[in-house]
Amino acid sequence: MDMVRWGVLSTANIGTEHVIPGMQKGKLCSVEAIASRSKEKAERVAAQLDIEKAYGSYEQLLADANIDAIYIPLPNHMHVEWTIEALEAGKHVLCEKPISMNREEAEKLARSVEDFPDLKVMEAFMYRFHPQWDQVKQWLKEEKVGRITSIDSIFTYFNNNPDNIRNKAEIGGGGMLDIGCYCLSASRYILHDEPVQVFAEMDFDPEFETDRLATGVLTFPGCSATFTCSTQSSPTQKLTILGTEGIIEMDIPFNPLLATTTVYLKKDGEIVEKKEFSADHYTLQGDAFSKAILDDTEVPTPLEDALANMKVIDALFESAKRQAVIKL
Numbered sequence: 001m002d003m004v005r006w007g008v009l010s011t012a013n014i015g016t017e018h019v020i021p022g023m024q025k026g027k028l029c030s031v032e033a034i035a036s037r038s039k040e041k042a043e044r045v046a047a048q049l050d051i052e053k054a055y056g057s058y059e060q061l062l063a064d065a066n067i068d069a070i071y072i073p074l075p076n077h078m079h080v081e082w083t084i085e086a087l088e089a090g091k092h093v094l095c096e097k098p099i100s101m102n103r104e105e106a107e108k109l110a111r112s113v114e115d116f117p118d119l120k121v122m123e124a125f126m127y128r129f130h131p132q133w134d135q136v137k138q139w140l141k142e143e144k145v146g147r148i149t150s151i152d153s154i155f156t157y158f159n160n161n162p163d164n165i166r167n168k169a170e171i172g173g174g175g176m177l178d179i180g181c182y183c184l185s186a187s188r189y190i191l192h193d194e195p196v197q198v199f200a201e202m203d204f205d206p207e208f209e210t211d212r213l214a215t216g217v218l219t220f221p222g223c224s225a226t227f228t229c230s231t232q233s234s235p236t237q238k239l240t241i242l243g244t245e246g247i248i249e250m251d252i253p254f255n256p257l258l259a260t261t262t263v264y265l266k267k268d269g270e271i272v273e274k275k276e277f278s279a280d281h282y283t284l285q286g287d288a289f290s291k292a293i294l295d296d297t298e299v300p301t302p303l304e305d306a307l308a309n310m311k312v313i314d315a316l317f318e319s320a321k322r323q324a325v326i327k328l
Helices: 013-024 039-049 058-062 076-088 103-113 131-141 175-191 281-295 303-322
Strands: 004-009 029-035 053-055 069-072 092-096 121-124 148-158 197-204 211-220 223-230 232-243 247-250 261-267 270-277
Touching: 004 013, 004 058, 004 281, 013 029, 013 039, 013 069, 013 281, 029 039, 029 058, 029 281, 039 053, 053 058, 058 076, 069 076, 069 281, 076 092, 076 103, 092 281, 103 303, 121 281, 121 303, 131 175, 131 247, 131 261, 131 270, 148 175, 175 211, 175 223, 175 232, 175 303, 197 303, 211 232, 211 303
Parallel strands: 004 029, 004 069, 029 053, 069 092, 092 121, 148 223
Antiparallel strands: 148 232, 197 211, 211 223, 232 247, 247 261, 261 270
């Protein structure tokens, strides 16, 4: 086998508009089937994306012996359930972030994964595969900014549509699970460490009961990371790494969606290096995961990372509720 044969559970927009087209450009991915609870919708999307097989149920796709791996872009509350179903069907799984609704669910998944040692599971934090992050990591490895003293990240958009799944609390809507998780993941990725305590303030939509604005501080050994995420603010994103000898700035750190991104290295208020990148991180993510399957190696982002991120998310919700610092 020189390519991994993929099936997709759901015709969700993130899959049909971004992930599937990205994976179809990959060297190691062959997207061969898609499933929906509506056979007609599955057939329509399959025709649009030139996918060979369309199924009218998720179970039918999982029963397809010619599918090696499953990509899951289902709503958050369905991630753990269908990841386990896919594993039980003998499939590798790339599941959209967040891996679960909370830490308890993530731990349930981790226990289930232990029963399938030959199968790969990974949370789809695609931003880590974009080459701009390789540049940032290289600057940090070379200590271009000295010792990191703080990280600040912002990720916002405006969406007040009551029918949108991101505004439905019971299925995992709200800013923290949708975009705040990127800010937390990025801080942990940059520092190769876990926070020792967190504090958060959150504003909840009175109608949707979802967190529409969250700000917080993650305290790591020797430095801190602050973030703001919002589902009802003017759209923007940015990440800044402040060090004792310089600053790194990223203008589109999380979802450039094929736009040209720029990362800056600054010293004494001046730009000393500037790098531009254009890439499809969905293509790179799909190939990286597929390579781990084909070579039978560890996945780029282990499941333990997903559990650690959910632990931080849970602590931030608890902090906002109690209006207190939560130690981890």
